[in-house]
Amino acid sequence: MTITVSNNQTIVFNAATDTDTSFDFSGEKSNIQLTNLSATKPINLTISGNFGINHSNVLTFLKSNGVSLSKSSVTYTKKTDISVITLKNSSGQTLGTITSSGDSYGIGAIYPDSSSASGSLQVVATTNSNNELTVCFLAGTLISTPTGDCPVESLTVGDTITAYVNGSPITRTVSWAGKAACTVKPNHPDDLAGWPVRILKNALSDGVPYKDMLITSEHCLFLDGKFVPVRMLVNNQTIFYDKTISSYTYYHIETDDHSVIMADGALTESYLDTGNRHSFRSSGTVVTLGGHPSKTWGNAAAPLTVDRAFVEPLFEKFSLRAQLLGLEATDHLKNVTEDANIHLIADNGTVLYPTRTINNQYLFVIPSHIQSVRITSRASRPSDVIGPFVDDRRYLGVCIGTITLSENNTIIPVTTHISDEPLSGWNKDVENGERWTTGSALLPLPVRNRNSIAQLSLDVKATFSYLTDTKQEKLSASAS
Template sequence: MADVLWTKNTVYSVVTQYTNQTLPVGSVLATNPSYSQFRSLNSSTGLKAIVIPKGADLSSANQTVVATLVFDTSLNLTTQAGLPVRSLQITLNYQGYQTYTPSDGGDDKIALVFSYGNIVPNSVLVEGGTGKPTNLTSTAARGLLTKLTADATNTNLLSTSDGYIALLPTFEMNRTPTTSGLLTDVPSTTVCFLAGTEINIPEGVKKIEDIVVGEMVLTYRNGETTPKKVISVRKKRVVASSADEHPVRIKAHALAKDVPYNDLLLTGEHCLFLDGYFIPARMLVNHSSIVRENTTQYDVYHIECEEHAIISANGAYAETYLDTDHQLKHDGNVITIGRKTWANDAAAPLGTQRNVAEPIWHKVAQRSGVTLPLVETVEDPDLHLIVNGDREIRPYRVRNDYYLFLLPEYIEQIHLVSRTSRPSDVVGPFVDDRRHLGVLIDDARLFYDDECIVLETPFQEASLSGWDVMEGSRCRWTSGSALLPIEKTSVPCILSVHVRQAGPYLVENEMSDASSDKFLVVAQG
């Protein structure tokens, strides 16, 4: 995917209809309002505009943008503490794109597809309030996010259950968007050094930002040193939208004496070569000798050789760039995809498995007297329902991990809502699982009158909103607010949900900083 950079504040209006074209009932998309071929209409949440600020960057290395949602407060459809929400900030997660040919025969255009991510803390403004942003509780934030996702699910143009929104270039299309054939580039998460990193070259050392194509760098393998030519260099500006995108600082002597000899700054995905494996820097963070920098904007540099290689960066062994992106190459009407892989092209194996990374983490941590984090957890998933977009229903009985909910009549939409935690936060950074996991569900069914309806959609529909990837067996994790499709009920009924696994979850007030200062430094003997 080519980089997309917003050079000015771009306001997308929520619209539901093309002039002289018919779309599915209730379909919704977003586009720039300055073009007359679109007619702006309000969604069921009162959302009227999506604003992406100047400088927002979307690329294979940066898959998230922060947008401002603006609501029509006169409709009073989305509220907080009884007051209509005027605006809020939210992360939009890139899902893919579609290419369209305008009906006027002009050049092909791209429609970008996003899903809602998380509401930005302290960003909700309400009408008639103090004028200061509101800091929502996690329950309120989940409820509001559920409502927004449900709105996109009910009315989105792409599918009846994806919960996606489309930010479209401003032109008239000759067909309607669909998730069928959605093109998604494999994210090449930023794997780079920061400025000032010294790379060994045959003549001595050279800063990463001064290396040019055609120069030789020293590479290391099996005890041998070999000069290799640099075939690609790249500089990129990173704007971090979360702590996971902050750079990692490997402090001097963190790995061994004089390794590195000066602090080494690199992105979290960049790998160090340790004990025969490439280990991503993020999996070594111990908040003492290896830390996340509180830097939200920074320049990064990478160099690529003809083959993936081990180089010396400030005296520490690290990797050159390995391009594992899909490379789309057009030859007439034929599209070929070339791709390098860790299995076939890497200079050493990738050591993200826990049995590999954990001993290395402890070995490095021991040098600075650090033990595992002290985090407070809770086992209760706080599982409940949000029905019809805004009504909360708690279980009336929980027994043997079966949660029973009494549903009133006329329910047409259910979301399973729970706490979430990431295994990498609860267990340690050496666990390469950064998914936000809610509860693992292996059975859901409705009971009414004398009938029982087994709900199979979560185990059959891969793109169902709020669910993690399909598992090998008949079970699936939620990601905190999972859509449970049902036919509209006309009578009261009972929903039964079986939770195979849940928790532990970080205590709510420690969620944001559980990975920042909870490591225990012990006295060195």
């Protein structure tokens, strides 16, 4: 039997009484609720039509049904283009299977080189396989609702919260609530390591926020009509990475329309699903299988901006306010050098220093048998050297233009650094035949004559200012 599910329908499937069934989603925004799941009568469902991560139709089941996300699995097979979820309880007993056409849960895209991909349902729901950025609240954040402030971790689907449209409060309903866990990676730059950002009470203005606020670094504040990622406002005075917290659970809430909401007295954003919903576990007593269409910032309640001209005045404003509050920066003055320390490291580990420089030309003697070198230098990120209000988080080593290899009275152009996009240690962009290294850039050399010595010429078009503290130098080296 096949049941056609049109728009905005809710169908309850009672596993205790209903037989094996096929569902065909012909519309959107519909829900099949699975109830009374049991190992004594496993279900066998087939799903077709508009279902999966690009659609708004979902399957839900109560956690009280005994489904174990860690024991349950999802498998996608490329040859048949079929996805299968096997639901199991904590004892490993099968409660049923759900088969759907296509890569309904997006795991084939996560493992593109495999003929099939599988994992526990919990892993698929919570693991950030694509290194997506986290945009969330931490537990204890108080969200404004029509009946008063409510901890974010207590909100579930169907609850109402207060949103702001053109500055006026309205009521909106929570359409999705998710949570996940984070363990900080301290060997990464602060903004990418996962450290939560603490915004001190009164940091933005009097009473805003009205208590210390903890959010993830990519979470946006609503300021002067636009959304600004909080990482761009970190002043190490009133807004800083809280390094006393190395692991935590984070939460987010979604409304049908992306919203400006209030958290701890500060205007911020609700969740905008740009494709990372699988990174979260659903909150409350209901687990959802399926998804909503991914959105973009074109669907946002206000524009996102990372423009320095807009963000830097806000950064300066909050830094000045911190000084007026008597708060000094917790970091020390930056130690910066203009010396790039350009040298080569040959494929046999030999360090080669320039024999001479002529204007911007760096000349190196290359011994015989060397087939590749790494152009090595200091490297730093503009967001670290200039300030977080600069949305440029590339490691900049040196900018290289023309490269030539002279051997046996023959000058050979070397162009792999501008023609080979994925070449290790190079930034992605190539402009006017020039490309920035990240501090240790691989340069394969042309086929060489045996037992000959060559001269390599590098045209260094630009260098940068470099932080000299040990941690930054180690991070730049690991980025190459």
